[in-house]
Amino acid sequence: MGGGASKKAAAAAALEAGELLPEQLEKMMKEHKMSSDEIRFLHKRFKSVCVTNGKAFTRDDIPKAASLTTSTYLGRIFDALPKNQAGDVEFESFLAAAKVFRPGQSIEDKLEFVFSLFDYNFDNSLDSYEVQKMLQLIRPSIVSHSVLGQALLPFSRTIHGFSDARMHCILGYYLL
Numbered sequence: 001m002g003g004g005a006s007k008k009a010a011a012a013a014a015l016e017a018g019e020l021l022p023e024q025l026e027k028m029m030k031e032h033k034m035s036s037d038e039i040r041f042l043h044k045r046f047k048s049v050c051v052t053n054g055k056a057f058t059r060d061d062i063p064k065a066a067s068l069t070t071s072t073y074l075g076r077i078f079d080a081l082p083k084n085q086a087g088d089v090e091f092e093s094f095l096a097a098a099k100v101f102r103p104g105q106s107i108e109d110k111l112e113f114v115f116s117l118f119d120y121n122f123d124n125s126l127d128s129y130e131v132q133k134m135l136q137l138i139r140p141s142i143v144s145h146s147v148l149g150q151a152l153l154p155f156s157r158t159i160h161g162f163s164d165a166r167m168h169c170i171l172g173y174y175l176l
Contacts, residue, residue, distance in 0.1 A: 020039070025039060033099075034099065034102070052064070055090075056086070056088035057078070057090075059078060059087070062075065077117060080097075080113070081094065101113075
């Protein structure tokens with residue numbers, strides 16, 4: 001009987017410390033097709049930026065985590081990730097997003113995630129304002145809204161959906 005109690009106590013201590021339980025790790029390995037080392041590395045990285053409560057990534061963590069303060073995209077990434085009821089990003093959501101950028105993942109999945117970063121109003125399209133914001137983040141040298149707006153005018157007023165955005169992003173890449 002003592003063995004079961006000590007396992008429960010160890011599991012409770014691991015949960016309190018914010019560590020992954022073996023069952024959680026195994027489930028994540030199967031679900032995300034990642035190795036235990038990859039998941040542990042990402043979990044350690046995730047915990048290092050969870051400054052506010054150590055268990056979930058909050059908007060308040062962005063300016064507090066030293067390794068994050070130089071990223072101009074972080075606010076957009078935070079907005080695009082699924083959140084719990086408190087509005088915080090939990091490790092599972094972080095892991096799912098990180099999985100997209102692993103070697104061997106499809107370019108479509110990567111571009112779809114990037115598209116979601118710039119769909120500010122979550123309407124599955126990029127209007128001219130959202131395209132302007134995207135280009136200004138990607139190319140900070142583009143500073144004038146009016147000049148940029150005029151340059152975008154020949155393109156469609158709104159990019160609908162991911163496949164339309166992919167074509168426009170590729171065109172935009174070659175034009176800039």
